[in-house]
Amino acid sequence: MRxxxxxxxxSNLEESLDFYCNKLGLVEVRRMENPQGRxxxxxxxxxxxLGSAREKRAPLLELTYNWDPEEYTIGRAFxxxxxxxxxxxxxxxxxxxxGVTINRPPRDGRMAFIRSxxxxxxxxxxxxxxxxxxxxxxxxxxVGTW
Numbered sequence: 263m264r265x266x267x268x269x270x271x272x273s274n275l276e277e278s279l280d281f282y283c284n285k286l287g288l289v290e291v292r293r294m295e296n297p298q299g300r301x302x303x304x305x306x307x308x309x310x311x312l313g314s315a316r317e318k319r320a321p322l323l324e325l326t327y328n329w330d331p332e333e334y335t336i337g338r339a340f341x342x343x344x345x346x347x348x349x350x351x352x353x354x355x356x357x358x359x360x361g362v363t364i365n366r367p368p369r370d371g372r373m374a375f376i377r378s379x380x381x382x383x384x385x386x387x388x389x390x391x392x393x394x395x396x397x398x399x400x401x402x403x404x405v406g407t408w
Contacts, residue, residue, distance in 0.1 A: 267322035275327040342383035367402035375408030
């Protein structure tokens, strides 16, 4: 058995690509348009997974955009996506500067949570050992849910 991808439905493809690619830093690997089924699939990979994603088509995040408007809700059974980052503080700073809310700040130098435009919870984890606690993160409160 081998893990392939996780699919999330998105209500606005351009807004989602801006978030996942321009802000979070994922890379589009491939795209499939299906006019008969009236949907678009966009497959994204983390930069360090690009080789495997292109060669083996895994591991990937699949964004599914249905052309006909539909409202999506997040079920309690789904938890979150998780990505390892080189520097949790730098990543959160860059995301905040791009307008992304840090729902759970990295007060411990190890973990933070953000949400996509469609409210998909995303966990960011520090690679290796936690970084020493720093301001403004230590004093920053949680915002919303994650």
